[in-house]
Amino acid sequence: MNVSNWISGNGGDNRRGVSTEELRRHNLAAVLDRLHVSGPLSRSELTERTGLNRSTIGDLIGELEEVGMVEEGPAPSTSGPGRPSPVARVRPEGAVVLAVEVTVDSIGVKTIGLGGHVYNEQRLVRPRARFSPKETIEDIAKLSEPLLAALPDDHAMAGAGLAVAGLVRRSDGFVDLAPNLGWRNTPLGDMARAELGIDLIMMANEADMGALGEYRRGAGSRVGHLIYVAGEVGIGTGIIQNGVPMLGSAGYAGEAGHTMINPAGLPCRCGSIGCWETEAGEEALASKAGIPDGTHGQALLTVLIDRAEQSDSVTLEALGEIGRWLGLGVGNLINTFNPELVVIGGFYSDLYEYVEEGLRRGVMESSLEAPLGMAEIRRCELGVDAPLIGAAELVLSGVIADPAGFVARTNGGVAQSVQAGIDPDATPAVD
Numbered sequence: 001m002n003v004s005n006w007i008s009g010n011g012g013d014n015r016r017g018v019s020t021e022e023l024r025r026h027n028l029a030a031v032l033d034r035l036h037v038s039g040p041l042s043r044s045e046l047t048e049r050t051g052l053n054r055s056t057i058g059d060l061i062g063e064l065e066e067v068g069m070v071e072e073g074p075a076p077s078t079s080g081p082g083r084p085s086p087v088a089r090v091r092p093e094g095a096v097v098l099a100v101e102v103t104v105d106s107i108g109v110k111t112i113g114l115g116g117h118v119y120n121e122q123r124l125v126r127p128r129a130r131f132s133p134k135e136t137i138e139d140i141a142k143l144s145e146p147l148l149a150a151l152p153d154d155h156a157m158a159g160a161g162l163a164v165a166g167l168v169r170r171s172d173g174f175v176d177l178a179p180n181l182g183w184r185n186t187p188l189g190d191m192a193r194a195e196l197g198i199d200l201i202m203m204a205n206e207a208d209m210g211a212l213g214e215y216r217r218g219a220g221s222r223v224g225h226l227i228y229v230a231g232e233v234g235i236g237t238g239i240i241q242n243g244v245p246m247l248g249s250a251g252y253a254g255e256a257g258h259t260m261i262n263p264a265g266l267p268c269r270c271g272s273i274g275c276w277e278t279e280a281g282e283e284a285l286a287s288k289a290g291i292p293d294g295t296h297g298q299a300l301l302t303v304l305i306d307r308a309e310q311s312d313s314v315t316l317e318a319l320g321e322i323g324r325w326l327g328l329g330v331g332n333l334i335n336t337f338n339p340e341l342v343v344i345g346g347f348y349s350d351l352y353e354y355v356e357e358g359l360r361r362g363v364m365e366s367s368l369e370a371p372l373g374m375a376e377i378r379r380c381e382l383g384v385d386a387p388l389i390g391a392a393e394l395v396l397s398g399v400i401a402d403p404a405g406f407v408a409r410t411n412g413g414v415a416q417s418v419q420a421g422i423d424p425d426a427t428p429a430v431d
């Protein structure tokens, strides 16, 4: 059975081999997902977009109202004659996520509800002093506390999503290796559960989260095959294939930053030589532009943009070269995955106008004509927020897949970790 057809439905009639209960759950998920992603919609718009009939839509809205995730009311603004039809909209407090991002330079936290509503946010910039996992978890708890306390009284906590710059095992948040944070074999998921007092914690690599964020709410919201490439200290890559995150067997897939691109290149923090990020990453950029060691992150960006705006030739040449190395790697990804869209994020998006030409040159050099002809390359839309938004979407996808089940677990006081039971494949596709 084709699940995407099943979710979009064609009238809510029962199909052979599918229980009424299962069908209803999928239809509920389809309606909630449309409202979550598209914003307020009238019943007739929902009918059109889901293929379900009007009376089924009415029943489903009623059920979503009962569990506190949707409310129906007048349209926000109306024009033209006649009585406006009411619209259904999500209630953000119906499911709220604590989204966290741990990068080499900072920790970002946001509280995000259904519909992508951001309640509050906070970012702590930290020196690149290689904080221990314990210090990091304590910082996350300190940053999160006031944000969680400020949530509406009637909110339902869905869980926390943590994006980490490293190899993160999806099943339990074990960090196998985070070379740029200096961590190895760290049970960060267990530590976060103990410190934050939130039962469900879902963790993933930050580029995987960024890809999900851009796919659900950014540049990729109309495509099924997307690759997200972000420049941080290294290069992070997240891949979505046919609407489903490509994770590999443990969640370690997409480490394209550590694929060899230059056998004669420099040593990488991962222990290898000539990795893509040693040629196109931040350190390479600073060194090619002649900017002294120790200038990195936002300070480096400021200097580079300043010099580029003044048409400094060394800086422009360095950005062109970095763009080409970036493009050579992107071309390899285009050949391997045949994406519709490559989204360029992280610091590359701040420098996009200066790296774009080199990037396109590199891509032309390394990719085959047919997949290249199908791949659009674009700057990201969510900027630095992409991984946080993706972290929220990851947790919310479990709520959306089974809203009634979520409420039953929460109300029963047994909001136990159902991490293993949440299938990322269950994220309903965006049409």
Ligand SMILES: [Zn+2]
Pocket: 257, 258, 259, 268, 269, 270, 271, 272, 273, 275
């Ligand atoms: Zn490497």
